[in-house]
Amino acid sequence: xxxxxxxxxxxxxxxxxxxxxxxxxxxxxxxxxxxxxxxxxxxxxxxxxxxxxxxxxxxxxxxxxxxxxxxxxxxxxxxxxxxxxxxxxxxxxxxxxxxxxxxxxxxxxxxxxxxxxxxxxxxxxxxxxxxxxxxxxxxxxxxxxxxxxxxxxxxxxxxxx
Amino acid sequence: xxxxxxxxxxxxxxxxxxxxxxxxxxxxxxxxxxxxxxxxxxxxxxxxxxxxxxxxxxxxxxxxxxxxxxxxxxxxxxxxxxxxxxxxxxxxxxxxxxxxxxxxxxxxxxxxxxxxxxxxxxxxxxxxxxxxxxxxxxxxxxxxxxxxxxxxxxxxxxxxx
Numbered sequence: 001x002x003x004x005x006x007x008x009x010x011x012x013x014x015x016x017x018x019x020x021x022x023x024x025x026x027x028x029x030x031x032x033x034x035x036x037x038x039x040x041x042x043x044x045x046x047x048x049x050x051x052x053x054x055x056x057x058x059x060x061x062x063x064x065x066x067x068x069x070x071x072x073x074x075x076x077x078x079x080x081x082x083x084x085x086x087x088x089x090x091x092x093x094x095x096x097x098x099x100x101x102x103x104x105x106x107x108x109x110x111x112x113x114x115x116x117x118x119x120x121x122x123x124x125x126x127x128x129x130x131x132x133x134x135x136x137x138x139x140x141x142x143x144x145x146x147x148x149x150x151x152x153x154x155x156x157x158x159x160x161x
Numbered sequence: 162x163x164x165x166x167x168x169x170x171x172x173x174x175x176x177x178x179x180x181x182x183x184x185x186x187x188x189x190x191x192x193x194x195x196x197x198x199x200x201x202x203x204x205x206x207x208x209x210x211x212x213x214x215x216x217x218x219x220x221x222x223x224x225x226x227x228x229x230x231x232x233x234x235x236x237x238x239x240x241x242x243x244x245x246x247x248x249x250x251x252x253x254x255x256x257x258x259x260x261x262x263x264x265x266x267x268x269x270x271x272x273x274x275x276x277x278x279x280x281x282x283x284x285x286x287x288x289x290x291x292x293x294x295x296x297x298x299x300x301x302x303x304x305x306x307x308x309x310x311x312x313x314x315x316x317x318x319x320x321x322x
Binding site: 031076137 | 190191192193194231233234235238277278299302305307308317319321
């Protein structure tokens with residue numbers, strides 16, 4: 001059984017394996033594919049974030065974080081980043097984390113969640129977010145130098161909580 | 162005569178006076194109006210930023226910065242933040258910095274500039290950015306707890322360079 005729970009320092013090696021595999025694609029996140037482990041883990045686990053993992057009987061299949069998208073007068077809008085282990089695709093891990101994050105966002109006190117950067121050609125992600133109530137509120141032209149497709153747009157997505 | 166030039170450490174006290182006055186309004190930036198000087202200057206002058214001031218014969222009337230809006234595969238899109246001293250409104254300082262930043266953005270190598278957060282009711286800013294070629298590519302509902310108007314939308318604006 002897969003449960004989503006708060007990440008601990010002990011999860012960092014497994015989280016890094018997922019991040020490394022995901023950014024290697026150069027197609028869903030803007031992080032350079034060769035970004036070093038220390039830099040990525042410092043980002044993923046930065047102090048202002050709430051970090052979670054999808055734990056299948058001790059095997060980490062995905063990870064996500066939530067944080068306020070703006071400081072001060074804008075900190076009622078949450079923001080998140082999500083990654084699923086490439087080996088665990090199609091098992092509903094993304095959906096499980098998406099639904100968990102909506103509940104967690106409410107618990108933290110966010111009024112809404114905004115994603116600043118969902119690559120337009122990442123059909124799995126766009127479909128997933130729409131399926132849990134997010135809508136597209138903007139589109140950034142030529143936002144990522146996609147590893148296969150070159151300059152590619154990204155969506156901004158949003159959901160009230 | 163007002164010239165826009167790179168900011169130096171010696172400009173920090175004057176830059177802080179501008180930031181302090183602007184964020185006190187609670188109507189154009191999400192920074193809490195009581196954010197401490199050290200925190201704001203650390204943000205405004207963070208290492209990845211190019212920081213500039215509008216200098217009128219030694220009097221600093223405005224400041225702005227540019228940085229990449231995303232890391233790695235997204236670092237061809239610039240981002241910026243701009244503030245004009247409340248005492249210097251209506252003197253064209255915003256326009257001067259806007260035009261300067263378009264040239265600087267090209268020099269740095271950005272393909273475009275994206276603003277993630279232009280408060281919808283900040284008519285002066287929206288008009289200024291449209292006048293120099295920016296368009297609205299998205300709108301975030303209830304993005305800022307505006308000091309007078311309560312929950313207020315923000316625009317995402319964009320211009321190719």
